[in-house]
Amino acid sequence: MSHARAAGAGRVLKDPALTLSVLVLWVFIGLFILLPMAVLLVGVFSTDGRLTGENILQILSDRNQIAAFRNSLWLAFLVGVFGTLLGFLFAFTACRAGVPRRLTGLMDALVLLPLVSPPFTTAIGMIFSFGPRGLLTYHLLGMKGATVYGLWSTLFSEVLTFFPIAYLALKPMLNAIDSNIERMALSLGAGRFRVFRTVTLPLCAPGLANSFLLLFAASLADFATPLILAGNAFPVLPTEAYLQITGMFDLKGGAVLSFVLLVPSMLVFFLQRFWVSRRFYVTVTGKGAGQTPFDSVSPAVGRLLGSFCAFCALVIFYLYALILFGSLVRALGANHTFTISHFRIIFTEGRKAIRDTLIIAAFSMPLGGLYGVMVGYLTARKKFPGRLSMEIASMINYALPGTIVGIAYLMAFNQPPIELAGTAAIIIALYVFRYGATGIRTTIAMLQQVDKSIEEASESLGASSGRTFRRITMPLITPAFFSGLGVVFIRSMTAISATIFLVSINWTLITVRILENITELSLGPAAAFSVFIVVVVFVVMAAVDAGMRRFKSPGGAQVASVLGG
């Protein structure tokens, strides 16, 4: 070990470009990842300059906060179970139920909607549909004073929002199972259901565990949906932390509350990354079995599954259509005359939010993409001291719930020496170092497909390491760069949990405005803003996709999707 380390150190000294990039990256990672975390920890574990655990103990003895903690875990568990179930059903129907390709294509498109819209979009749809003046509850069923708030509506909304994550994780996995294995079981005399139970399902088990953890983490970190739908009866930790800070101006209390979230989040993250992901039976390399798909179910059951998925897709479509409808009528549920006044409002009063959001996204996008490719390349391909620590450190902001990261940034950067509170820079930094991490994963995944010998071939032909990177490596991982761009842009347009703590009079965001609109019950403009975001994201995603296609080298490595990672 010491020997390898010495060799690594020697290499750094020989390659000044590498040394410089590593140092610069460490400075940034230290400043925007490690420093905020350190400040948060110091804040949580100290009172008047003393080291103490009493802040935590205080929370743990508060029955309301304990309830919020329990609610958070219970909600996350339910979302994990139901989201994985729904995601698996969709993936299974798409891969193994003999559903026509055109139908699965349509399902794919609809399922992506929740992934590219702000996290509370389905929540707004829920209010439009099931609220006191909801389309279904009031108008169709004639219910008076229907209440939409509470655990079940929050659960429903979060499952619809997050199950696409499970779907995207499980589908390539099901596709990668060699269907000859299932045919073999069939030929040995097992019935279809037996094949499913004894072969298909066990092979998917690690994927199911993986997607449960992903959804658990997503729900635990979700802040917007509970804020809108959970109501007073069902408090959860992220919203409690937010209210502590914005309602009671108690930054420290918010920090302590959010810190309680940190433990389960980190636990789940490392469980997912270092335990479950190592137990995969089929490695998903994009190299399909290349045979005709296996139909695990009889045509009748296939039709049943297809219909169920179509119904779920229809529900999603209905909620989004409702938002579009709500943005185009005076007041949904009361006055259904057509109007464009909501859009006029967002482009006049809301113009600043739109401008700020777009400017911030435009800066975050290239910086985040570049950061992802650089860290990914260095950690995957170069040997230098502290390589593993860099890889782990770079994931921290991504792994933690946005609430924690946002509060940590607020505590770290609202005082000298680095006073960034109220600027655009703090929001951009947060996006770059939080969502750029997905670019790191994509880059590493792509580099794993590019054999190291290709770079060695360039070296043996006399090219320097810089030239090799420019002419050989970079062209082969360009799709990872574009994918990183896409993710950072989408999140810059849709994120709220972290940045809600960082907006100011000078710089605000569309998502924050939507939230304000909802609390002021001006749902029309909120709907119009949401429609605007979805449209912009779709346009930019199409552009990024085109860019990926344009710059994809023949024979270059594959990248799963713009949402990969």
Next chain:
Amino acid sequence: MNAVEVQVENISKRYTHPVKGEVYAARDVSLRVKPGEFLTLLGPSGCGKTTTLRMIAGFETPDTGSIRIGDADVTRLSANRRNIGFVFQNYALFPHLSVFENVAYGLQVRGMPDAGIRREVGEVLELVGLSGFDRQFPAQMSGGEQQRVALARSIVIKPRVLLFDEPLSNLDAKLRIQMRMEIHQLQRRLSITTIYVTHDQEEAMAVSDRICVMNQGRLVQDGTAEDLYHRPADSFVAQFIGRVNMLDARVTAVHDGKLEVEVLGTRLRLRNPSFRPAPGDPVRLVLRPESLDLERSRDQERSRDQERSRDQERSRDQERSRGSEGPEGRVVSRTFLGEKIEYVVHCGGENLQVVSIDRGGDTHPAEGDRVRLRFYEDTIAVLEGRKR
């Protein structure tokens, strides 16, 4: 172009294995490759041959020892300054560049003007039989064609040394034989000093001037194909190169030119080995399947083939007279392979492989037959025996 010599002196490379701890990938390896020579490093997987080659290329740095190419010590020089041509097992073509761009890459790095590049690339593509493929991309080509591109790419830069890392292992059997001939001829024509790594002994014998056998990080034997086959240095080499019967024997007498041993109840007079055994010492005999022959035991033969003329029998005896008579055994299996027949004969507690050339006729022993073995003593090598 003047071919250069490659000298490798006592290089070692160790790494840390998660279970086994410190492991030597290569240990005290020394090689001297003469200018223009074709040398092959041969050995099973994990024997250190690829590590040795990669150190010569500059992809790895040896922990100790030195490497010289021509007059220059290149031990610490990075790969891109060594002016070597490397052909990878997976070809490592640049997937995003066309055939022309792949081959031109090394020349562009060297700053050659475009016109010169076009000329050189055209020439080398013609040399490897790929004229007209310039605009194709690697993914559109067959394995054999990709192999030629890789070859063209590494020779166009006129390297001082050409290095091959199992270049043929991804090709099918027929293409492998064709490509190894082409590589051999090309190397002859260009007379570039060449080091070639393979685990396939037949391939090694077909292409090389000289072969170095490696095992467990060490160089075990260095010699021509004939040396390795007929005079293996130890039982590893004997068993790795070709098929072999290893038999324990005991020295009965030592004459000046010959060694007399007893094996399976038979006395044989063999070539003297490189070491000096004394009477009574145990030795191991390396018997190739073709060092043995067999015939039906006489009594059995008579009872079955009474009608055969005595003339025929006498000519058969003459034909076999070079071999000396050995013990009797029983045919366990018999495989007809066209020009030859392979037998497994059970004799004195051992199963012996015997290959006999089929010269027609239907008098070959069948499975279950009792046979008498014959030894061709000149082809049997002697190794030091196990000390008890």
